[in-house]
Amino acid sequence: MTAARAQPRVSGAEPLTAPVEDYLKAIYAIGKGTGPAATNEIAQRLALAPASVSGMVRRLADQGLLAYERYRGVRLTESGRRAALRTLRRHRVIEAYLSKALGYQWDRVHEEAERLEHAASDELVDRMAATIGEPEVDPHGAPIPTKDGSVDETEYRSLADLDVGASGMIVRVADEDPEMLRYLAELSVVPGKRITVKSRAPYGGPISLSIGRHEMSIGPTLATHVLVSPVADRAGKRG
Amino acid sequence: MTAARAQPRVSGAEPLTAPVEDYLKAIYAIGKGTGPAATNEIAQRLALAPASVSGMVRRLADQGLLAYERYRGVRLTESGRRAALRTLRRHRVIEAYLSKALGYQWDRVHEEAERLEHAASDELVDRMAATIGEPEVDPHGAPIPTKDGSVDETEYRSLADLDVGASGMIVRVADEDPEMLRYLAELSVVPGKRITVKSRAPYGGPISLSIGRHEMSIGPTLATHVLVSPVADRAGKRG
DNA sequence: GCAGAAAGTTAGGACGTACTAACTTATTTC
């Protein structure tokens, strides 16, 4: 028998390129780790033409990172999921580090992490995490995957879904738009704050809120991005 | 007159790709900022085929980063030099930061910085520098260019050139090979140490040295990479 | 000053990633 000639591209150890890591992250985000992702949605998230996604997705499937059936969308394989989580961990540890160790505002960390995540070694990321005390969430409250690839997948309710009169602890702001983040910070709508829904206008009208003695109201679109963990109010009811 | 159609690619603001930054750094290193660099030497430093360098160098010349004459080598333009120094600053600040803020050993910083230098923003680099007290040199003693693009260009003498009996302060180790760096650290041959040449064997033989009460001897090749600032010895003579 | 060696270049091709235009498949609507 002759020796294997073209070694299979499935060894799993070759470092992934930055675009590949971005595809995997996007697919992970769309399918929440396990679900399917549509070509168009991937294209939209990455700001690419759908045709480009078709091509790339096929290559990633050939490499064993995706399960792909033409016209049927795409799903991460186990190895693809692991790779996505590795990148996600890098991204979020870097965000946390920039915020805690280097004084970055929370609206600036995403952009910087978006580039560094592809360049930082695992060792660097681990040292960063250790230096700031092994954080469990990034500055927006998103959970940081562990080194061995597990994540807290708790699904929180958004402020848009909380009943009138109910209270919750803000756990996460699920968006990276700097302007939105600055606006929310101005309103004190940041992870860790206890918030109460005072009223909700119909037909997509504003939602009135209170945080401590601050009162404010925000639109429903914005509210969808604010995730809360319901807490019992004084009467013992839950949101 | 009609308006300019193909706007010149000389605007100077487009971010450079990682390979381009690497070429500029290599050319800077070879020509010490202003001198000419030969195709083969660039190729060797970047571990590329000379033919690849020929091609790339032409593109960089078209972009106004290099002055290039076929068969005659290459030289940085002012804008190329500025770009090279920007990258060099990033690289060295990152090295210093990894070492001082994250506990990296000096033999590990280069590799990590080699990737991060292409991903870190100027703001990140400036924050890193500020956090560790605006260092003037990296962990190997190499001077860090300032934000406005000036560098200390002092040329130091190497240990191989120091007279027998002369002393010097080690200012820099001009190599990035991790094994060499670990070896030198073992011998306490690191920036800041005062070192004296005890003897030098002829025909490329070993050089005997003392640092404090430590005695050691190293080969001449290694000695070339250790740069020193001569200091007057007890008799007032200089090396 | 010429032959051989060294240095450098061009030609032609590959790979990864993107694009637009044109086409095909799937889904929705009546």
Next chain:
DNA sequence: GAAATAAGTTAGTACGTCCTAACTTTCTGC
């Protein structure tokens, strides 16, 4: 269930970076 629409794909092309092979220019040593 057929037509209209939405979603997805293929074909063909471009760009940046790299390669090898073959060629040309420059340098060196006699």
